Amino acid sequence: MQILETSRLILRELGPDDTDAIARVLSDPETMRFYPAPYDRAGVEDWIARNLGRYAHDGHGRWAMILKAGGELIGDCGLTVQNVDGTDEIEIGYHVRRDLWGHGLATEAARACRDYGFAHLSVGRVISLIRPANLPSRRVAEKNGMAAWKEVMWHNLPHLLYAIRREEAGNK
Numbered sequence: 001m002q003i004l005e006t007s008r009l010i011l012r013e014l015g016p017d018d019t020d021a022i023a024r025v026l027s028d029p030e031t032m033r034f035y036p037a038p039y040d041r042a043g044v045e046d047w048i049a050r051n052l053g054r055y056a057h058d059g060h061g062r063w064a065m066i067l068k069a070g071g072e073l074i075g076d077c078g079l080t081v082q083n084v085d086g087t088d089e090i091e092i093g094y095h096v097r098r099d100l101w102g103h104g105l106a107t108e109a110a111r112a113c114r115d116y117g118f119a120h121l122s123v124g125r126v127i128s129l130i131r132p133a134n135l136p137s138r139r140v141a142e143k144n145g146m147a148a149w150k151e152v153m154w155h156n157l158p159h160l161l162y163a164i165r166r167e168e169a170g171n172k
């Protein structure tokens, strides 16, 4: 199911047939350097299954990022529920295949997800959880209109909690 369209991208729900393409992203050591480890095949399959569960339970999750030119799956972006310090937040997350970094694709997808979140979910803010050393991801959050709000421990690692409030999003 297609969820969003931007000038260069389609975001649609993931399925088991996407395993090979998303593995090129999630199993790449450089792409996953801020995670405990790159995902092996079973990890990628679990990740897709978790997102199918999120679509069913929450109505949203990480979606496949498809380049309109050529129709290839080149990453993921989407909205997931994350519990931070005891509060459920809506997080925007993203991964882009490494050969396509630096073309503004994550920013384009993240902005569309931010606008979708405020249009479809009754939340006052959306967030991104980012390791402090992950400068490209922090830059995407800034270009998405977010500001670093506080540092939190999340999955036992320090993360910056970036956020944008609903009333700020109209002008970004």
Ligand SMILES: CC(C)(COP(=O)(O)OP(=O)(O)OC[C@H]1O[C@@H](n2cnc3c(N)ncnc32)[C@H](O)[C@@H]1OP(=O)(O)O)[C@@H](O)C(=O)NCCC(=O)NCCS
Pocket (backbone or CB within 6 Å): 030, 031, 032, 034, 094, 095, 096, 097, 100, 101, 102, 103, 104, 105, 106, 107, 108, 129, 130, 131, 134, 135, 136, 137, 139, 140
């Ligand atoms: C983070 C990620 C999704 C960004 O994707 P992308 O499509 O390249 O992002 P964009 O092109 O929209 O923007 C990247 C920005 O980071 C900047 N950047 C890249 N490397 C940087 C660095 N070392 N230091 C500071 N800024 C950097 C780019 O210059 C660009 O900013 P600009 O437009 O102001 O020049 C991609 O790097 C990725 O997949 N990383 C690995 C997965 C990951 O860490 N995901 C986020 C987890 S929180």
